[in-house]
Amino acid sequence: xxxxxxxxxxxxxxxxxxxxxxxxxxxxxxxxxxxxxxxxxxxxxxxxxxxxxxxxxxxxxxxxxxxxxxxxxxxxxxxxxxxxxxxxxxxxxxxxxxxxxxxxxxxxxxxxxxxxxxxxxxxxxxxxxxxxxxxxxxxxxxxxxxxxxxxxxxxxxxxxxxxxxxxxxxxxxxxxxxxxxxxxxxxxxxxxxxxxxxxxxxxxxxxxxxxxxxxxxxxxxxxxxxxxxxxxxxxxxxxxxxxxxxxxxxxxxxxxxxx
Numbered sequence: 204x205x206x207x208x209x210x211x212x213x214x215x216x217x218x219x220x221x222x223x224x225x226x227x228x229x230x231x232x233x234x235x236x237x238x239x240x241x242x243x244x245x246x247x248x249x250x251x252x253x254x255x256x257x258x259x260x261x262x263x264x265x266x267x268x269x270x271x272x273x274x275x276x277x278x279x280x281x282x283x284x285x286x287x288x289x290x291x292x293x294x295x296x297x298x299x300x301x302x303x304x305x306x307x308x309x310x311x312x313x314x315x316x317x318x319x320x321x322x323x324x325x326x327x328x329x330x331x332x333x334x335x336x337x338x339x340x341x342x343x344x345x346x347x348x349x350x351x352x353x354x355x356x357x358x359x360x361x362x363x364x365x366x367x368x369x370x371x372x373x374x375x376x377x378x379x380x381x382x383x384x385x386x387x388x389x390x391x392x393x394x395x396x397x398x399x400x401x402x403x404x405x406x407x408x409x410x411x412x413x414x415x416x417x418x419x420x421x422x423x424x425x426x427x428x429x430x431x432x433x434x435x436x437x438x439x440x441x442x443x444x445x446x447x448x449x450x451x452x453x454x455x456x457x458x459x460x461x462x
Contacts, residue, residue, distance in 0.1 A: 241419045244273045286311055
């Protein structure tokens with residue numbers, strides 16, 4: 204899929220115009236869906252490219268799909284470092300941005316391409332989250348110290364962390380990052396995980412300036428879309444509108460501009 208070359212240029216130009224009219228610039232907009240396979244990455248990448256092409260200003264496309272990152276593949280950029288490193292304080296925003304065919308369009312991939320984090324990295328991240336949230340010292344002791352029972356519990360906890368990838372960083376770390384993106388770019392588009400399947404999506408949406416909900420036309424059940432809408436409302440997010448993706452045209456799409 205090429206975000207720069209496709210047949211729906213007119214459609215995305217209209218979406219760009221509507222989005223600017225709704226919210227103006229200096230906005231962080233989440234592009235999300237109810238379930239997997241709706242096409243959020245397609246919409247995010249093509250809308251970002253359209254915005255950059257029409258000189259709306261500086262545009263940033265961010266991949267929030269920590270479990271299933273795809274944005275870097277679509278734009279053909281590296282995924283060695285990215286959002287994970289930024290949220291953990293290991294890199295600055297400017298250090299993890301990837302360049303594209305347009306000088307005013309940057310991509311922020313998920314990063315952490317090496318896969319499973321090492322035990323020490325996972326424990327370090329978990330320790331920081333626990334300490335910041337609860338205000339106590341949650342540091343882990345070396346396995347050589349303490350009782351046999353304590354060592355067994357710690358070993359079991361480590362094994363659980365190592366066998367499962369670190370899928371997300373606590374939501375509290377995203378808010379200042381969104382503010383930084385808003386300050387630096389005229390438009391920031393977030394390619395988010397499905398609302399009904401990832402509880403963090405709705406929680407993060409309330410820190411954005413609005414949400415575009417992508418729906419697979421003729422496939423996704425309206426009850427599922429309604430559930431996603433309710434979750435966004437309960438989280439205090441602003442729903443800007445719905446994009447019907449993969450519509451089927453009775454008349455060939457290229458002829459509609461002549462009607």
